[in-house]
Amino acid sequence: MTMTQWDQNELEAYPLTGRFLANRVRAELTAEEKRVLETSVDEVEVFDRTRRILTQGEVYNHSTILIDGLVMRTIEGADRRHGISIQVPGDFVDLHCFALKRLDHNLDTVGPVRLGYVRHSRLREIMDHYPKLARILWFATLVDAAIHREWVMKLEQLTVPKRLAHVFAENWYRLRLVGLGDENGFASPLNQAVLSELVGATPIHVSRALKDLRERGIADFSRGRIDLPDREKLYEFAAFDPDYLYGTKGFDPGSENG
């Protein structure tokens, strides 16, 4: 797993927030604005096991940036938890709880994570004194909304095997945007139970669907790693078109200069 020189420099300069909007509008930020962001993180925390880091309906006075690991947005349904979306390193996972006060969903870690906290008072200062940074933060929450919309469409359109393929394709692409994953797949703490919550199916059916994907040569899922041997076949099967992720024009998830 390699990273571009660009990413390495950015991560050395901004170890906590260097992945924020990488290969999206991050390039529009000035050094000062990046520094304002980086120094806004006033606490870093590490969790090893699965854990709820934000609970639906409660009020917080900080927001959280995901530095390393995976976090899932969830909503408790009638009898089971439902996965809404996955967040990857660099994502400001609950930026919107600053503007919304309370949130309508939970944030649960999946596997070990490293988190950075930013106080809302600090965000308010940013809103008041750095209009461009404010716009960028707004942008970040809007990309999340675009991801939700795409997923609504896919849920309406795709069968479970194709939904799984889409989850893999999107997750892979987003990891590549921030310099993670490799050209043949990515490491992941996901298991079949979590996948079933994400695609709205039973674990049993997910198992069958994964077998289908394996036999088709589209995706080989095993605990700890997801292999994706044929990008084109994957994209076509999942009807995946990354436009909605708002990556920089010309970004290529298959090359080293991600």
Place this chain on the structure above:
Amino acid sequence: MTMTQWDQNELEAYPLTGRFLANRVRAELTAEEKRVLETSVDEVEVFDRTRRILTQGEVYNHSTILIDGLVMRTIEGADRRHGISIQVPGDFVDLHCFALKRLDHNLDTVGPVRLGYVRHSRLREIMDHYPKLARILWFATLVDAAIHREWVMKLEQLTVPKRLAHVFAENWYRLRLVGLGDENGFASPLNQAVLSELVGATPIHVSRALKDLRERGIADFSRGRIDLPDREKLYEFAAFDPDYLYGTKGFDPGSENG
């Protein structure tokens, strides 16, 4: 169909934007801020027939507030159009295209509408000079995202009859928030074809599901009007909980003081 005194005053004072975030955070706006918004609308347009008002991927230099009528977010799938969500009067339907430049989906009218346009240059001024208004605009886009998340969960959880019930429940509640609809349902230009795009089913299955809802006494859908005789039964069947719509504490969709 009646409205509260509150709504009437607000609509007289701000005929174009008086419904914006009504019964949500609108109360936090000062008269000056409301005036800034109202005077930002520099053009009003009326459409009678179904029509695409914003096309995926294109760049616009204005955003649109829905003054009257219904608008649907859509994404073109492999062979058919998919409905993502419905917008009601008072919604700033494509505010995010200001921050995102191009949008990932289309906006299509459903039935006759009246639209107001706000130039992006004007929004930029607001961002720079009215931080509180900026936060409110951000808030508005975040509520849309919350609606998307809830719908993702419902798509993962509910059968088609229950999805339809949820669409009716949410649409009704949101109309009540802005002083529209009545205590037994609401007028609506929706037809079964559009409903099928919204819930991710075939028109044929929607027809059967509507029959089911009718026989259960939960919803009586006919072109032009949706009757909802038993709110409690509807909410329970659809597992509808309006928290995610961020209505003002104490708002009651069943009373006159909406």
Place this chain on the structure above:
DNA sequence: CGAAAATTTGACGACTCTCAAGTCGAGTGG
């Protein structure tokens, strides 16, 4: 009234769920 659009119905097959049982793999204690 007549044509077009919207809605309804029936039959059959595909996708997914539930219930139940069985397999596999990592870690533990003997």
Place this chain on the structure above:
DNA sequence: CCACTCGACTTGAGAGTCGTCAAATTTTCG
């Protein structure tokens, strides 16, 4: 080193939900 255990995963059978194809019926509107 092996038996055991627990969680994760897999397999099978039958039922429910929903899609497809085809046709009939009702509504809308010129």
